[in-house]
Amino acid sequence: MTPLKITVATLLSAALAAAAGAAQTSPRLTLDEAIARGFAASHRLAELGARQEGAEAAARGARAAKLPVASAQAGYTRTNHVQEFGLQLPGQPLRVIYPDVPDNYRTRLDLQWPIYTFGRADALERAARAEASATGLDLATARNDLKLEITRAFWAVVTATETVRVVDESVRRMDATLDDVRNRLKVGLVAPNDVLSVEAQRARQQMLLIQAKNALDQALIDFRSLIGEPPDAPVQLDATLDAPAPPAPAAGALVARAREARPDRQALEVRAAGAADRAQASLANRRPVVSVGGGVNYSNPNPLIFPRVGQWNQSWDASVNVSWTFWDFGRTSADIAASRAAERAAKERLADFDTSLDVEVRQRRLDLDAARAALAAADDAVRAAAEARRVVGERFDAGVATSTDVLDAQVALLQAGLDRTQALANVHLAQARLDRALGR
Secondary structure: OHHHHHHHHHHHHHHHHHHHHHHHOOOEEOHHHHHHHHHHHOHHHHHHHHHHHHHHHHHHHHHHOOOOEEEEEEEEEEOOOOOOEEEOOOOOOOEEEEOOOOEEEEEEEEEEEEEEOOOHHHHHHHHHHHHHHHHHHHHHHHHHHHHHHHHHHHHHHHHHHHHHHHHHHHHHHHHHHHHHHHHHHHOOOOOHHHHHHHHHHHHHHHHHHHHHHHHHHHHHHHHHHHHOOOOOOOOEEOOOOOOOOOOOOOHHHHHHHHHHHOHHHHHHHHHHHHHHHHHHHHHHOOOOEEEEEEEEEEEEOOOOOOOOOOOOEEEEEEEEEEEOOOOOOOHHHHHHHHHHHHHHHHHHHHHHHHHHHHHHHHHHHHHHHHHHHHHHHHHHHHHHHHHHHHHHHHHHHHOOOOHHHHHHHHHHHHHHHHHHHHHHHHHHHHHHHHHHHOOO
């Protein structure tokens, strides 16, 4: 039984050494570097970036709708033969007024410019620009979400690594205790059941070590996927579970800061303004549109030349046009109602967001305070457990404490170490969630 345990411990130690050697071949990643890699590798961010480009192009198109449109036209028409029509005055040859010209060619350079739309074009441009800005803010929101995910995965790896270290140290202490108890058994100072109890506890901690390593491997897989690395790529993080940051300001100040900084809230404000602009554009559909136009024709025959001649001739025209749709069976009214409803919905969603934001920020602030308080308690527990383990060890060496007392002290020290590791991780995660709630 003993040689088997030694073999398992040796294999696990070799696995740890191999993992450490593989990690040393890879660069150490800080949290900021991991976030930068995640941003570069994210398909979601790339999609939102493409959507932003499309929205900006649509805004440029809305602006261009207010500018002149120039076009070139050309065409050919073949007609049937007709009898020529002409006049013949006394003493003069026949003058053909309408010749038979079956081949008709036409070209035109045309210009159209809506010069006054009662604000419709301007409103549509503002609405398009609002949507482009909102899409950019959606991208910023997605970046904040991804930043939180990478931060969570980063500290999950650090926490799992620290957990493996804590459990491994406990297993080593248990190995030393087991050797000591076995030696005492040989000289008759302890009963055989004491050795079995220590062996059972060591096996229990060995199982915890295997579980901790599995949790570390899974955390690494999640982290690698977020930063765009292959599943088996070696990763070494440049971070330690150290003391938390200073306390955050009061909740009221944090809520005010979040309302100014949150990009998703800004996107709601911009979209509400865009909905108002679209309602104004729909209302302008009830007003006439004034436009100017003009063009140059070069045709064979030119229909503006009389009498009709089968040759190329040039002509031009200029016009001022007024278009007014005064009755469309309620289509404009429906567009106006839909736009105003969308505006109200955006404003109500913004109000609901403010309510939720107030709750979220205060909850994240409380989580951070609770995590700091738990960390202080965990520190005290580690100090007390370490001292208790030392005292029990001395008493055991003096023969006034049992192996059961030593086991209890070992387990208490292990649990205190694990609790402190988790408390440190909770502080970092609580800070990251508060930063996300504040739009940072």
